[in-house]
Amino acid sequence: MIPLVVCDDSNMARKQLIRALPAEWPVTISQATNGQEALAALRQGLGQVMLLDLTMPVLDGYETLAAIRAEGLACKVVVVSGDVQDEAVRRVKELGALAFIKKPADPETLRSTLLELGLFDPKATPTALAQAAVLDELKVNFRDALREVTNVAMGRAAALLAKVLNVFVQLPVPQVNIFEVSELHMTLTDAMRGERLSAVCQGFIGDGIAGEALLLFHDSEVVDMAKLLGWHPKDDNQTSEMLLDLASILTGACLAGIAEQIDVRFSQGHPQLLGQHSSIEQLIHLNQRRWRKTLAIEVSYSLEAHNVHFDLLLLFTEDSIKRLTNKLNYLMN
């Protein structure tokens, strides 16, 4: 038996990955929800091979790879991540990962990668019992599933952004919350700390799942953004156009990534510039009479080596939550 560690902060991601393992691969599976737990498992000899996610709390994938190298732990690592930027792939290989597989892992790709690396003998007899037992144990809830779907989607958006701006995008773990609308307002006000902002929003709807995507730009960083893009906006009008274009890329890619995973096609309205150089209170007038609760996904992108951040918020209508749950159930079970 080969001791295998599957390290990912998402239950759903681990479930998807374990399900994608070759059935006849004789492994004993240990699970870790962050790099620190993974390292502990490796030190106990539980990991000859590890499948490792990158975007995780406590200790992320990069730090874990660095620690493995620093401690001289003998473990063959294959990275399985939604962060599909070319630079991410280059970095993990440089840190000693043997291969990179994009999420959600395709069983065929996983099999051929393991074969290529000589980690798996195709003539072995099927023993998928271990996998089945682990899969039964793993419970996935709605928030976890949506967080993982978002994680994959934002990774794709980041890869596009990296290509356009020629930068490395740092990805956080996305936040998924169901808010009372008044709470959301407070959270936003808090997070923006009185900064001047510009906001672009765009409605989307597909299969009864609807909401608005809101992208917040910090005014203090707009000049740096223009430099990265090689634009020279002469006035507010041209700056708005630059923000609208950037918003279309990020929102479009993120929504397309989510849509593909839950098998929906979203219609998108024209984006709208909510305002420039305003406070969050001026920008957002949430309709509290019509909406009580909202499902909010928050993703903050920051550009490495530049003082530039984008905050993307996907706010779903109350009616969408049930339909979205149904869609996610297919992925969870």
Add this chain to the structure above:
Amino acid sequence: MPAQIDIKEVHWLLDIVQCIDVGVIVLDRQYQVEVWNSFMENHSGMGPDEVHGKTLFSLFSEIDEVWLRRKVDTVVALGTRAFSLWEQHPYLMHFKNYQPITGQEEFMYQNVTLLPLGGAGDAVEHICVVIYDVTAAATHKKQLEAAQANR
């Protein structure tokens, strides 16, 4: 859209694209026109035969080429949609206002959506340009702003 489309429905779809009061143009990567619906024909006065295979820039000298290319380049490279709004860019092509009684503006304000169209191998081979007449909304918004400024 139905999952299976029979030939009669293809005719319907073509009719709809033809008659809908929205401009639809399909361009290849060289900006040459491949599809040109009635809205485009009626407002430009040029029929599909006249424009087919010609580049958009040669047909409409008022198009800001640098601006359009930048948008189309991202659509092609990234496969995402791009948008243009009348507030930032009043129109893509200059169409005279065609309503002598109710039309108060000189020209048609336009919102534009650029959609990537995939080829067989997923690469973007064509761009669909969708043009919306938003003159009424633009007029109202400008009137409202003027009224507020005068108060």
